[in-house]
Amino acid sequence: MDERQPLLPISSSHSNIVNNSNENNGNYKAKRFWAAIIVGIVCICIVNLIFLPRTSLGRDLRRIHGAKLPVSEVKRIFLNSLDTENHAREWLKQYTYEPHLAGDGYDLVEFTEQKFKEFGLKTEIETFYIWLNRPVDAHLKLLDKDSNVIYNPNLQEDKLPEDETSMLNNSVPIFHGYSANGNVTGKFTFANYGSKSDFEILEKSGVNVHGTICIMRYEKIFRGLKVKHAQQNGCIGAILYSDPYDDGEITVKNGYESYPNGPARNPSSVQRGSVEYFTDYPGDPTTIGHGSTKNCKRNSPKDYIPNIPSIPVSYRTIEPILAELNGIGPDLNWIGNLENFTYTPGPSKLELNLFNLQEYNITPIYNVMGKIDGILPEEQIIIGNHRDSWTFGAGDPNSGSATLLEVARAYGDLIKQGFKPLRTIVFASWDGEEYSMLGSTEFGETHSKFLQKKTLAYLNLDVSVTGTHFSAQANPLLEKSIHDVASKVPFEGATLFDYWHKQDNATIDFPGSGTDFAVFQNHLGIPIVNMGFDANGKTDPVYHYHSNYDSFKWMDTFADPDYKRHNCMAKFLGLLGLSLSEREVCFVSPEDYSTRIKEYYESFYKEIPTRWFNYYIDSAYLKYNRRNIIKQLQKLDEDTSPKFNSLLILFEINMNKLIETSKNYDSYIKDLQTQVEQDYPWFKFFNKLVLLIRIKLANLKLSHLDRMFLDNEALENRTWMKHTIFAPHRDLGYTGDVLPGLHEAIMRNDFNDAVKWLDILISKFQSVIKKLS
Template sequence: MLHANKSASLHLLTGTALSHGVAPGERLSSLETDIEERTPLQSAVIHLKNRHNLLIKTCNAAFILLASLLIGLSIAFLTRFILLWPGSELQHKFDEYHALFQVLGSNQTISDHLAVLTREPHVAGTPENFATAEYVLSTFQKYKLSAYYTDYNVLVSYPLDRKLSLTQPNGSVLNLSLKEEALAEDSYTQSKEVIPAFHAYAPSGNISADVVYVNYGREEDFKKLKELGVDVNGTIVIARYGKLYRGDIVDNAAKAGALAAILYSDPQDYAENGTHGYYPQSKWLPSSGIQRGTTFQGVGDPLTPGWPSTSYAERLDSTSSEAHLPKIPSLPISSSDARPILVALNGSIAPPEWHGGLDVPTYRVGRGAGRLHFSYTANLTRVPIRNVYAAIKGFEEPDRYVLLGNHRDAWTFGAVDPSSGTAALLELSHRLSKLVDHGWRPRRTILLCSWDAEEFGLVGSTEWVEQNLDLLSARAVAYINVDCAVAGLGFFAAATPQLDDLLQKITKKVQDPDSPHKTIYDSWLASGGGSFPLIGRFYDHSSDYTAFVQHVGVPAIDFYFGADYPVYHSLYDNYNWMKKFGDPCFQRHVAGTSTVWGLLALELADNLLLPFSYVTYSTELQAYVKTVEEQLLAAKAPHDVTVAPLNFALSKFQSAAVKISQEAEDLKHLVSNKRTINDQLLLAERAFLDVDGLRRKPWFKHLVYGPLRNHSGPLSFPGILDALADAVAPGSPQNWAVIQHEIWRVSRVIIRAALVLQGELN
């Protein structure tokens, strides 16, 4: 349930009290009955006449009262509507509030929040992370926002024991440290509370085997090994991080027959080959740095796929295939521990592009002569987690929700991931509370969300979305996600296409924190080198936007400052690193993240008409259809495999997009039908969902944006492109009918979206 921000409300109207009664000088007829003596009959007649007169007067008074009330209400409603016209005093007042919001930020407040949030490591399910939940809740309450929380009980895993040793070619055994180095210059790194590096949900195992180097562990890397005559079956593979989600690396290894997987951060990818030094002298990952993370292939609680993990929920057995837990053990290690393993390998010299930045004679693929002994014991257990929320209730459309979210749990201190976003969320909540103190209320409800257990697989946000699925489907306007809010220079963003124009509009209003004479938009545009800034799409499931976009069909934006940062998920992602390298003056947190985030929310919450552009969406879909056509030509698909259904659907969508765009333009000067047209704009994204979902991942319902098995190709229409990849894979049957079926499925959802935009039954 959403709660009001404060008991006070925005007073739009003034009223005049109306009095009703007896007119001056008027007397009731009953007072005349004692003037003279009357016969009983005369008295009875006079009594009936008086009753009749009294009834008439009472009816007249009631009619006057009712008419007055109706007139008063009509005036009130007309006044309310007039005040809500875009050019009216109230709309100007909204603009003033939005301008005020921009100057309310505080670098020091954000810095203070970040220092508190990163005081201790806080992995999901631990007391330290519950302390961060309490801090967020109490901060919301301190700012006088209506705050509350929900708990779920979910499956997680922690490491109990880890051992890795290498039998070298000379027969000696080297025990690898599996530890990150404590630094004298950084007190955070000396903490005894940091969880040992591990992969969440990795199963226990005790294995001794030859080793094979598999580069980034992509499908094409395993294919290359096969071409080189290297048998991966029965080995332990070693792969470097950098191009693929770690869970996909482990899954690819398992499919190739590997018994276990070791992942490390190569200096080429995380330290500029060591040419610029290492933290704490520079921002780069030290050789002992280790990237933790989950290897879960699903989203949400593994034991409740598709439904919320409440205390009374049905739960799968952890061994069920539906839980999508990894099949083989895995472990992350440092580049310093990876080096002797790679030195010990025989076999062919790896292809040139497989060579990294380690100081080794050469990169070889194996297998042998070194042999690894791998032992890992996991504690797979259920724990409580906590999401925290703050609501500012809308005065006109309280049942329409603009949602802002960031996760709170971290593998270590998490100064960048995710506490930079949490600090920005708290600063944003403070600024919104100040607007409330100045008399502002949003037209629609704003909900601030602090998610838990994101690092294990988007667990907190997914469970909440699954629990509130129907209300979100009907009422959610948009979701704006910030995860790693600030990691360095440069603005990066992804969005569903109807929000592209809004994103560009807002970034044109905010000064670039690193370029005083430019807006964020100016720098963003220049970084892409084109006429439009590069806006990503939601083709993966790497943050909390996933359940909103790909399961419910809610329009969304995700943005951050700084590309991939080298100390990701390591001991060194702490407040000192942020203070020295990520954002020394915290201006990116304030000007970049908190301000952009807040202005996006204010536009979505306060505008009379939702700022959605489906003409932009239709242009994007047109490009996707063209890509599919090109892919089919390249694959030499039969002539009866055609994109004609997509082109037909797209023509319908384009017409509907232009029509609703014109209607929205016309409604800028009117007040009728705004709820109707807003509902059409809000619900169109839902139409891209298919009840059966993607073929191999049915939880993912969106047929335009969803996870692809091979991320190196185009990033739209995942069902079509995965079917095409299957058809052209060596040795697989070329099932072109499946591709055509997927084309028909996508064409159907595009037509459905067009019908929603039209707003009329077909």
């Protein structure tokens, strides 16, 4: 018997085979289905990747960081915001309803902070503690031969019923910031504009001003230098006044009525102002080089402020006194518009008594800062204007304050629509500028390392509108940006650039001093722009600078009644800020910088004494790279003891090489920007990464380029002025000087100092050439 298990029934076996086959077939179909899905998805992805939209690096940067607006749309929305609304008059009225000296007007601090917040800015108030003065009392008395008072004028400006702010009882008395206390009596002299050359003319003409009270008129140079020159020449006191001659065509003598009935100067108007020596050092004179914090170390200010008393007066006040000089002293061909004065220098036969009493205290001042965070937090643009005024300040500075708020308002409209700037934008409302750029200087000194690391440029407004003449001062690195933006601002039926070019060929002046850009350009090496519409001296109403009549009424009636120029300034300033912020490669031009240096050098080359050219050089004055410089000089001179002429040739060789290198680098960064705007397919992401690195390196060079010209050697007796290319002119103040160390050495006839500065400049040129190469 077979004991093997019986075979399964045929029907049962067949059923299992069929079931297994069906199961396998189902699995196979499922696998095919999912495989087809995956293949389809892969194909779709490949097709999508192949045909993905091409994008530029610029758009990628903004998209990744959540910025919703392309640059072209940002600028369109900004201009539209200022086209459809103009609140400048509203802001100006708020800023000018009462006087607000440095540290006063905290309601305006709060108003500015509130508006910054309303416009979407992150806001902060920073306080500094400044040593400054407030007027207590002053008088001016003309005495006869027996010391009896024969003239004791009221030194205050007239109250004008037509100008309501001039009627206020809290008007600021006439005085000079940082003036010395004193009660002096003596004969008096007239020294024209109080320049160095005016005092030299007096000395050569045999007029002895020593021991006299010196009367000088405003204009030509900074008022602090006038008092300084008087003090250096032995004067015991100084009086400054505004002569209508310097108002140009718009004078009473030419048939115009005076303010408030017409555009000419009101006879009682007085120019207040600071007499601190800001050409040597701006800021708190007790804290040179460091911020004026609450418990900071303070030093004596004696070297930075006058030690003789000074006061400002009106031309109506001073004319009877000056008339006492008629016919006394030589005729020096000095002319003016005072009818009863012959402009002879004296000294007088009668005496003057000048009394000035000021109270000095540590006073808090307040900077209001507003910030829009950028995609690149390591780079920032600062836009600033000061808020404090000597009186009501409709022109100086609050036409600028109103303009600044308009820019912030329009930027706020951009923020509401998803704007995020590429670089951080900071708004600054400074305090204490009028006394000597206090708020900005203390801010710059306190945050110097941070600012030098991150700040690409500082854009300054002081007087935004007081007339129809447009002017700009700037570091040449920014000239191309300025002209480019001006050509995009609509104005007077064309563009601001067209208007400006027709006026004076769109000339940009060098930066000097006298406003808040000083610490940025002259001390920190941060490129600056300063701009505004001022009076043209021909058809514009006279601007009552630092007077009670720099009022809302004057602005509303004479200077800019439709506020069109305020609007134009807001467009220009805001677009310039956006252009510098939003262009991926820094919008600066090393070629313009180096070319302008050469132009200015050539303008004072003829001042170099010809006898110097054959002088031998003392190598002790070659401090930077003595061995290398001497070796190069010996090749040029074929002499073991090189002459000054060879050093000058070496300087010019390096200057020309700097121009050529800068020109090449300008072409390079222009090409970089073109690549930034070029669209690439996704699979060329590596190209974008390389481009991003190249841009970062280029921007580091460009943003620190101006800093490379700083030097701790500094100018003679002006150690705070660190820049070797730009400084305020030593003898003029407001005006800028280029290559100041070299130029000053030539003016002083100091051969060895000229050698030293040529050595410094050659070294700087070579460092920059190496950097840009």
